[in-house]
Amino acid sequence: RVRLRLPSNAHSFQFEELAKYIDSHEEEYVEILRDWVAVESVSTDVQKRPDVERMMEMTAEKLKNMQGKVELVDVGQQELPDGTTIPLPKVVTAQFGSDSSKRTVCIYGHVDVQPASKEDGWATEPYNLTDLNGNLYGRGASDNKAPVLAWIHTVEAYQKLGIELPVNVKFIIEGMEETGSDGLEAMVKVQKDSFFADVDYIVISDCGWLSRRPALTYGTRGNCYFHAAVEGPKEDLHSGVHGGTVIEPMTDLIGILNTMISPSGQILIPGICEAVSPMTEKERATYESIEFDMEDYRQNIGVERLMHSNKVELLAHRWRQPTVSIHGIEGAFSDPGSKTVIPARVIAKFSIRQVPDMDPKEVEKQVKEHLEAAFAKRGTPNKLKVTMVLGAKPWLADPQHLLYEAGKAAVKTVFNVEPDLVREGGTIPIARTFQEVVDKPIIMLPIGGFDDGLHSQNEKMSRYNYIEGTKLFAAYLHEVSQMKD
Amino acid sequence: RVRLRLPSNAHSFQFEELAKYIDSHEEEYVEILRDWVAVESVSTDVQKRPDVERMMEMTAEKLKNMQGKVELVDVGQQELPDGTTIPLPKVVTAQFGSDSSKRTVCIYGHVDVQPASKEDGWATEPYNLTDLNGNLYGRGASDNKAPVLAWIHTVEAYQKLGIELPVNVKFIIEGMEETGSDGLEAMVKVQKDSFFADVDYIVISDCGWLSRRPALTYGTRGNCYFHAAVEGPKEDLHSGVHGGTVIEPMTDLIGILNTMISPSGQILIPGICEAVSPMTEKERATYESIEFDMEDYRQNIGVERLMHSNKVELLAHRWRQPTVSIHGIEGAFSDPGSKTVIPARVIAKFSIRQVPDMDPKEVEKQVKEHLEAAFAKRGTPNKLKVTMVLGAKPWLADPQHLLYEAGKAAVKTVFNVEPDLVREGGTIPIARTFQEVVDKPIIMLPIGGFDDGLHSQNEKMSRYNYIEGTKLFAAYLHEVSQMKD
Numbered sequence: 023r024v025r026l027r028l029p030s031n032a033h034s035f036q037f038e039e040l041a042k043y044i045d046s047h048e049e050e051y052v053e054i055l056r057d058w059v060a061v062e063s064v065s066t067d068v069q070k071r072p073d074v075e076r077m078m079e080m081t082a083e084k085l086k087n088m089q090g091k092v093e094l095v096d097v098g099q100q101e102l103p104d105g106t107t108i109p110l111p112k113v114v115t116a117q118f119g120s121d122s123s124k125r126t127v128c129i130y131g132h133v134d135v136q137p138a139s140k141e142d143g144w145a146t147e148p149y150n151l152t153d154l155n156g157n158l159y160g161r162g163a164s165d166n167k168a169p170v171l172a173w174i175h176t177v178e179a180y181q182k183l184g185i186e187l188p189v190n191v192k193f194i195i196e197g198m199e200e201t202g203s204d205g206l207e208a209m210v211k212v213q214k215d216s217f218f219a220d221v222d223y224i225v226i227s228d229c230g231w232l233s234r235r236p237a238l239t240y241g242t243r244g245n246c247y248f249h250a251a252v253e254g255p256k257e258d259l260h261s262g263v264h265g266g267t268v269i270e271p272m273t274d275l276i277g278i279l280n281t282m283i284s285p286s287g288q289i290l291i292p293g294i295c296e297a298v299s300p301m302t303e304k305e306r307a308t309y310e311s312i313e314f315d316m317e318d319y320r321q322n323i324g325v326e327r328l329m330h331s332n333k334v335e336l337l338a339h340r341w342r343q344p345t346v347s348i349h350g351i352e353g354a355f356s357d358p359g360s361k362t363v364i365p366a367r368v369i370a371k372f373s374i375r376q377v378p379d380m381d382p383k384e385v386e387k388q389v390k391e392h393l394e395a396a397f398a399k400r401g402t403p404n405k406l407k408v409t410m411v412l413g414a415k416p417w418l419a420d421p422q423h424l425l426y427e428a429g430k431a432a433v434k435t436v437f438n439v440e441p442d443l444v445r446e447g448g449t450i451p452i453a454r455t456f457q458e459v460v461d462k463p464i465i466m467l468p469i470g471g472f473d474d475g476l477h478s479q480n481e482k483m484s485r486y487n488y489i490e491g492t493k494l495f496a497a498y499l500h501e502v503s504q505m506k507d
Numbered sequence: 508r509v510r511l512r513l514p515s516n517a518h519s520f521q522f523e524e525l526a527k528y529i530d531s532h533e534e535e536y537v538e539i540l541r542d543w544v545a546v547e548s549v550s551t552d553v554q555k556r557p558d559v560e561r562m563m564e565m566t567a568e569k570l571k572n573m574q575g576k577v578e579l580v581d582v583g584q585q586e587l588p589d590g591t592t593i594p595l596p597k598v599v600t601a602q603f604g605s606d607s608s609k610r611t612v613c614i615y616g617h618v619d620v621q622p623a624s625k626e627d628g629w630a631t632e633p634y635n636l637t638d639l640n641g642n643l644y645g646r647g648a649s650d651n652k653a654p655v656l657a658w659i660h661t662v663e664a665y666q667k668l669g670i671e672l673p674v675n676v677k678f679i680i681e682g683m684e685e686t687g688s689d690g691l692e693a694m695v696k697v698q699k700d701s702f703f704a705d706v707d708y709i710v711i712s713d714c715g716w717l718s719r720r721p722a723l724t725y726g727t728r729g730n731c732y733f734h735a736a737v738e739g740p741k742e743d744l745h746s747g748v749h750g751g752t753v754i755e756p757m758t759d760l761i762g763i764l765n766t767m768i769s770p771s772g773q774i775l776i777p778g779i780c781e782a783v784s785p786m787t788e789k790e791r792a793t794y795e796s797i798e799f800d801m802e803d804y805r806q807n808i809g810v811e812r813l814m815h816s817n818k819v820e821l822l823a824h825r826w827r828q829p830t831v832s833i834h835g836i837e838g839a840f841s842d843p844g845s846k847t848v849i850p851a852r853v854i855a856k857f858s859i860r861q862v863p864d865m866d867p868k869e870v871e872k873q874v875k876e877h878l879e880a881a882f883a884k885r886g887t888p889n890k891l892k893v894t895m896v897l898g899a900k901p902w903l904a905d906p907q908h909l910l911y912e913a914g915k916a917a918v919k920t921v922f923n924v925e926p927d928l929v930r931e932g933g934t935i936p937i938a939r940t941f942q943e944v945v946d947k948p949i950i951m952l953p954i955g956g957f958d959d960g961l962h963s964q965n966e967k968m969s970r971y972n973y974i975e976g977t978k979l980f981a982a983y984l985h986e987v988s989q990m991k992d
Contacts, residue, residue, distance in 0.1 A: 066844040256809025260962035261832035262933025266824030268810050272833040273768050280765040283758050285885035324741025325753050327888035339751030347746035348757040350839030359551040360732050400770035403812035448747025477745035
């Protein structure tokens with residue numbers, strides 16, 4: 023499966039040996055991924071906090087067993103909506119090597135996951151890693167447990183073969199990424215001059231390829247996540263007994279949600295689209311050159327028609343345009359079957375992806391003003407409260423940087439192709455923080471497949487991407503050591 | 508607590524003895540209600556079907572212990588949305604007395620309940636009957652377990668005191684009322700000339716008073732319950748990775764739901780309001796005479812302002828006007844916290860209360876046409892499917908009938924006041940079936956309080972209504988035997 027070539031600029035680099043080692047440990051890598059997926063480390067659900075804590079401990083344990091210098095860093099408390107606080111999961115840091123003559127690469131990853139349950143429509147048990155036709159199905163398999171393990175296995179492979187690490191490797195692994203990396207930003211600020219003092223580059227592998235071709239990622243969207251609560255009667259009411267006597271909170275909520283997006287998907291909140299930086303001609307040219315099969319994508323997600331009919335527009339709306347998604351409504355009847363209730367308090371959850379030059383603070387103001395005006399216009403006696411629970415900025419890097427050249431070389435070594443240079447529609451909140459606080463170049467080096475189903479039912483990581491991805495990381499460490507800057 | 512008077516037209520009626528017996532058995536009545544409430548007989552959730560079955564058996568057992576002629580009637584299968592079938596809960600029938608010189612009264616009730624869980628905001632465990640300040644809190648306490656028990660205890664009190672029942676009493680107790688009385692209509696048709704052959708009158712006690720004054724009910728609204736499903740991608744999508752490339756099903760669903768109701772609560776579906784029979788002057792006069800404190804009602808349900816500011820309009824919209832209530836959305840994210848998902852398939856649940864002269868078949872057509880047109884106008888690639896899962900007609904009786912005179916007399920005996928003559932906004936699907944198939948006069952004789960919280964959090968039955976209600980039923984059986992028709 024692996025195409026063996028000598029890396030472009032290496033003399034003594036023992037890639038073949040590393041690749042063989044990685045291939046021969048595939049089943050061991052799958053088994054540890056199974057152990058990790060089995061932990062329901064859902065960070066958005068405080069009930070699952072003990073699982074997240076356990077996941078952090080397992081991660082630290084693994085790194086300690088490899089003789090890393092490991093710490094479980096206390097990053098403080100999380101404030102819950104009811105005003106109480108609970109401890110945030112600890113952040114795991116680790117260090118392998120401190121040779122000042124070498125560059126130091128810091129690998130970021132996370133081991134918390136999005137919620138999942140069989141009832142959502144999974145074909146398999148989401149926390150029981152299931153191997154089907156070379157795909158490993160399970161919540162968190164691709165986002166982000168296998169990539170974190172691939173990095174760990176990379177260091178382990180060097181160690182086990184007695185090959186000296188070409189760079190110092192640091193890890194920073196968190197357990198709150200899916201809620202917006204609570205506590206991590208403060209921790210990065212605090213450790214700016216300690217843990218991060220000798221870090222030269224930051225590598226993040228928390229995204230996926232665009233197609234079957236490997237990719238390097240130079241931008242992510244941010245995200246502003248809102249809760250809009252409409253409150254009416256003091257308790258739920260029988261819709262027969264009381265229907266017709268009250269303005270129902272659901273009617274109001276649906277009315278104001280409907281003012282945000284046009285039927286064709288345009289954002290109708292004033293100021294949002296105006297803030298987006300225009301596409302340059304150079305950017306358009308880059309987009310045009312990207313390998314992306316619209317029909318393949320359409321079939322993969324299974325819609326009858328995409329929102330945009332040409333590739334550049336579609337990719338632009340995935341990567342460099344904002345979107346509003348309404349995720350659901352809390353407090354109303356959401357089970358199968360029927361219930362004749364007037365819900366008393368309903369909370370819509372929606373989010374707006376952020377791109378340059380949007381500013382979450384501005385977006386918060388725009389959304390609140392827009393929804394409050396729409397609500398006021400209805401003349402309802404109910405009450406509206408809009409809260410922005412997360413405001414993560416977008417991140418954008420320079421794809422001309424040497425880090426990306428190193429990425430291209432590593433991709434060439436392992437896959438013998440040129441990678442796509444892409445952006446990512448999703449949000450990795452900490453990327454922007456690294457950029458602003460640590461102020462060192464960042465690359466996103468994904469190994470996830472384009473069809474991994476992140477945050478969705480039937481999330482998976484293919485054995486191919488997991489194993490070849492580990493080789494890619496092994497090659498990348500070497501390439502970084504060889505950069506001529 | 509009980510005001511003792513000799514019933515208006517009785518010579519030998521031993522009401523005082525019955526009332527004393529009932530008072531002295533209050534704690535026993537509360538204990539059996541506790542046992543019944545403990546059974547989670549939720550008929551809308553097929554997972555709870557064994558609990559409903561158990562509830563039917565407990566009901567039959569109780570009636571058998573009183574030497575009733577009891578049957579557990581098989582009423583066939585329920586077809587589930589996935590096409591499979593499960594057995595419907597058996598219907599319990601019972602008979603006490605078959606003296607052809609006496610009238611025969613058939614008591615209808617149900618022992619299934621609406622869903623409930625502590626997380627919905629109950630102050631107490633919903634299936635653990637909790638006694639607070641004379642109120643018995645628990646799911647199904649008022650709807651409809653205590654009223655069913657009150658009728659059973661009425662017969663038992665006559666028996667235990669050795670007082671001859673003044674009428675033959677039949678019971679028909681079902682376990683699917685909350686889903687629309689599946690199977691019961693067919694059963695009533697089948698037993699029209701057997702079980703129902705000697706029935707003279709039907710009494711239903713499945714509603715509540717309008718205020719602290721007892722009420723007799725002469726009408727109920729029907730209900731058409733709809734599921735509107737919008738389907739887009741084949742699975743849920745990550746809203747970052749894919750947001751901006753697809754028209755989201757939630758956006759479409761919210762768009763079409765918003766076309767059904769105006770901000771002030773008017774129904775915008777063509778044909779619905781046009782079908783409503785106009786209010787007569789006589790009707791208006793009746794409404795004006797009803798004791799109903801708007802401010803008390805407003806405070807009780809806890810809204811800042813009611814939908815209508817005068818009593819007649821408000822009562823008319825509760826009882827003789829249709830309403831649309833949107834109950835919730837299945838398939839979207841409905842938990843606390845945040846999830847960044849594009850739900851692939853979302854199903855809105857809403858219902859339209861039915862009044863004369865609406866016809867559920869017509870309403871089904873009107874709703875489908877309206878939503879399909881609104882959906883088509885959006886030009887979305889997603890798919891819409893609207894299903895009417897329940898179509899229950901309204902019921903209206905003649906409040907001048909002797910049954911209501913008997914009711915007034917019984918209320919006078921127990922409470923020494925005139926009852927309100929009211930209609931009910933809720934739906935008792937079987938009332939219309941009894942009217943059409945059995946074709947015998949029906950009365951609704953409620954004992955529930957106006958603030959019992961049916962279908963809501965913190966449902967309760969007060970000890971006062973439970974015990975005085977039992978006395979009311981005891982008096983009513985006598986009054987029916989004395990009717991001069």
